[in-house]
Amino acid sequence: MRIVQLIDSLEAGGAERMAVNYANVLADEIEFSGLVATRKEGALLSQINPNVSYLFLNKKKQLDLIAVFRLRSFVLKNRVTHIHAHSTSFFLAFLLKLLCPTLLLIRHDHYGNNVFLENRPHFVLKLTKSFFKGVIAVNQKLKNWSEVKLKSRNVIYLPNFSVKAAQEKSHTFLKGTEGKRIVSLANLREQKNHFFLLKVAQKLKESNPDWTFHLVGKDFDDEYAVQIKQLIKEYALENNVFMYGSKQDIGNILNQASIAILTSKSEGLPVSLLEYGLYKKAVVVTRVGEISAIVQNGKNGFIVDADREDLFYQSLVNLIENEILRTDFGTALYNTIQTDYTAESIIKKYLNWIQTS
Incomplete structure (x- = not known):
């Protein structure tokens, strides 16, 4: 398998950390592991495993054809088989699928505002659901939501995971009293x-x-x-x-x-x-x-x-x-x-x- 993680930014958020974690761990498990940041880089850039192929698209707008075709070139060059799209990056994955029909798409749902899940906008998710091979939900409530609200098939609950950084420079010193x-x-x-x-x-x-x-x-x-x-x-x-x-x-x-x-x-x-x-x-x-x-x-x-x-x-x-x-x-x-x-x-x-x- 040759899998690319797709994420909008590399800021230090939960979905972003998981995209980096998946890419890093998969680098030692499969033929090819890639990571693409679509809109913005960030602090997590320094945590990407050297064995992960990385691309920054610098996407400027919702429908950025230049970014779509840059991603297509990256996918074709590296013979990518799967796009694993985290959070809102699923729409770019959908556009890419129109150009590369053989690609298999995975949507990773990290939606955190579960208190208001019933009010979650879902028109575009429902419109594009048939293009995705499967959905990963980070909790059971999101799994149920995809199955009931979107009528999605092949939905799996996979909890998040964390890994200790291999090499971490200590540069933050907390104020206050040690031990308190x-x-x-x-x-x-x-x-x-x-x-x-x-x-x-x-x-x-x-x-x-x-x-x-x-x-x-x-x-x-x-x-x-x-x-x-x-x-x-x-x-x-x-x-x-x-x-x-x-x-x-x-x-x-x-x-x-x-x-x-x-x-x-x-x-x-x-x-x-x-x-x-x-x-x-x-x-x-x-x-x-x-x-x-x-x-x-x-x-x-x-x-x-x-x-x-x-x-x-x-x-x-x-x-x-x-x-x-x-x-x-x-x-x-x-x-x-x-x-x-x-x-x-x-x-x-x-x-x-x-x-x-």
């Missing part, structure tokens, strides 16, 4: 619910002022980001909550933290949670998406409803006051990830699905 840092890996998007996080930080400032929160994720310079920064000032959290923007030395960052959190109100299967597990972090997370399939409350972390700031706060305090519990949770979460969410197990299922469906 709480990290959140989440881009500044509304579904990540940083407002919830700040309300919890307010409470923790009163009871445990020496513990600090460290927000790592892309700042889109939009109204949501502005509101976060305003609330940090309004709540007088300048010395308790620190923002770092998008970073790539995730292992280095997590090694500096004692607790890791997610406060999302909507999710698929967050790659950041898998990374927490890989680095044996004790976690407090919200019960959304597929998170509850990984975190078992009181066994390998704490999981609470997305509207319960009081329980989230109390769970943090429980971890803060019990170092042994933090260690036990971190080890248990690591074991969970190693059992069900490794690259090896997911890629094996992925290749078997492609070959047999």
Whole structure:
């Protein structure tokens, strides 16, 4: 097989990380593994395996014929058999299929706004569904949605997976006191619910002022980001909550933290949670998406409803006051990830699905 991953950008988001992960792992498993970024490059460019054939299309508009034909040339030159299109890049894959009818297309659905899934626009997805050999969903809810709403066939649920970077330069140094840092890996998007996080930080400032929160994720310079920064000032959290923007030395960052959190109100299967597990972090997370399939409350972390700031706060305090519990949770979460969410197990299922469906 000769497979190309198609993704709109290489910014540090969940879908983007998965496109890079698939390309990197497949480079050692199949004849040819490629990766094409359509609209924008980004920080993940540095994480692409040297054995992966990479192309940047620099696509300027929705219907960019120059980009389509550049992609066609890349596909023909490398005798590509499959295009694995992540998120919204599926439409470019559809256009390419019109020029290369023998290509087999896979659509990877990373849609994270599951709370409003019933309102998700789907006209174009339904219009193009017959051109795709199959659909990969990152959670069961998305799998059901494709089967029921789109009447798609050959839909498989494959959880996300994370891999440790082979070589990672340590360039991010977290503020605060060693042993008293709480990290959140989440881009500044509304579904990540940083407002919830700040309300919890307010409470923790009163009871445990020496513990600090460290927000790592892309700042889109939009109204949501502005509101976060305003609330940090309004709540007088300048010395308790620190923002770092998008970073790539995730292992280095997590090694500096004692607790890791997610406060999302909507999710698929967050790659950041898998990374927490890989680095044996004790976690407090919200019960959304597929998170509850990984975190078992009181066994390998704490999981609470997305509207319960009081329980989230109390769970943090429980971890803060019990170092042994933090260690036990971190080890248990690591074991969970190693059992069900490794690259090896997911890629094996992925290749078997492609070959047999």
